[in-house]
Amino acid sequence: MNNTPWLVIGAGAIGLFWACKLQTLGHSVHLVYRSESPGKKITLDSLIDENGQQQSTSTKHKVKSFMASELTEQYDKVLLCTKSFDLKDAFLQVSEHVTDDATIACLCNGVGAQEELQSVLLDTQALWAAITSEGVLKIDKNHIKHTGLGDTYFGRWLQTDSNREFPIDHLTVTNIHQRVIEKLAVNAVINPITAIFNIHNGDILDENFKPLIEATLAELESVFTHPKFSYIEQSKHLTRANLKNRVNTIAQLTRLNRSSMYEDIKLQRQTENEFISGFLLKNSPIELPIQRLLYEGVAFSDQREETKKKLLSIT
Template identity: 80%
Template sequence: MKNTPWLVIGAGAIGLFWACKLEELGYKVHLVYRSENPGKKITLESLTNENGDQQITVSKHKIKSVAASELTDTYDKVLLCTKSFDLKNAFLQVAQHITDDANIACLCNGIGAQEELQNALSENQTLWAGTTSEGVLKIEPNHIKHTGLGDTYFGEWQPSIPAKAFPIDGLTVTNIHQRMIEKLAVNAVINPITAIFSIHNGDILNDEFKPLVNATLSELASVFSHPKFSYADQSQHLTPENLKNRVNTIAQLTRLNRSSMHEDIRLQRQTENSFISGFLLNNSPIDLPIQQLLYNGVAFPEQREETQKKLLSIT
């Protein structure tokens, strides 16, 4: 199966990064872009080595890039690196080129889009939901910076018996729903706060944001420990202290990075707000006033300045 190419859909920072990673692992890679053609070579600039130490290295990766309408081959391994709201439609655009028994993986923020994609697959296609904490910035259409080391995991969205293994060794987990809730919790803090205040990820650790961050973590822990939360079985361990450690670690590891939501607002693009704060607001059995403020601050630009004041007044 390794001889068949991976089809990577999405030429954003994560899509370009994984196209390069797969090429390094010895796979052929075909990359589908939508608006910006990255060309035939992608530049990957790494600011850290595998030990996490600062060490700038630059590598070039030869990747075949095409628009969805230009595809002619058939693929049994697909990795979708799109925004949550684009996930299903991005797959449908290439579905005729995907085999009936394909492994289809996705890396997107939030929860909700995965179920929409699962419903669009055929019976024998396997959906692998993924999470990643890699820090990557897109500098140009064909140039990315790897700003922070992280982990990436994939698990079957609908577990099978016997359990299957992901096509890449070492990335398979059986508790992907738990890991997605853990990632959602981090995203529900870092993404909206950095977007609303236009700051880098590491800046949320500054003193001025500590009361807001701590209050947000406490509120999230109240949801995750509630027995009527829709993912209660996967979230009971997310105490305020556990959440604080996770958020602080990711903020520190990606301190030089700007969150995807920050970039979406800066570039006046649609955000994944509905799949992060929106998911929590729609699925929480209790009121979430801070998440509601964070949701509104992202969704309504005209309210952003007033929302900033309300968030910073939280003690």
């Protein structure tokens, strides 16, 4: 399996970054793009080295890229780096080129898309979900910038008796559901607020946003610690203090970055709103008025200015 190429699906910032990363780790990579070919070479600019030190470098990575309709090989390792709403359909477009015993991994925001993908896999195919805190910005169709050093973790989505190991060493965890929920919690604060107010991640720590952040954290605590929340075993530790520490840390570490939801709204693209605030609204056993406002502020551009006023009036 280690000698066969990875099939990386998605030529956004994260897909291009992982195509380069896998190649650096010694793996062969085939990249699937949907609308715009990245060409044969990807440029990766990095502002930091592997130890987190400031060091500007630029590397070129020669990667074979295809549209899904151009694939001819069979792949036993697949990494999906698409938006949550595209995850299942992106896999179905390449599924005839995926072996029956393939390792399939997905890197996407929110919760819900993983279950949708699992529903179309064979019992013999193993799904690994992943989260990442790497900061990556897409400059051009074949040019990305690594703006923040982070961690990536993969874990089996379904707990089975299989002893199959993940094809990349030192990146696996046993509690991936907990980590997915923890990232959802941070995304449910940073993503919609930065997108609605058109601000960088670090700006949410400004004094004028303090009442909104505090109220949002209190509301999230009420759902994540509620005994009837469907993920309570993975989320019960997410108290307001825990959540505040996580949000503040990520906002500080990525203070100059723009969230993916901010970028999507700026470029008039579909957001992952349904898998972040939308997931919470659908699955919460209690009412979540602030998440409702955040959801609507992202979903309805014509209501955004009014939603801003309502959010800033929260005390």
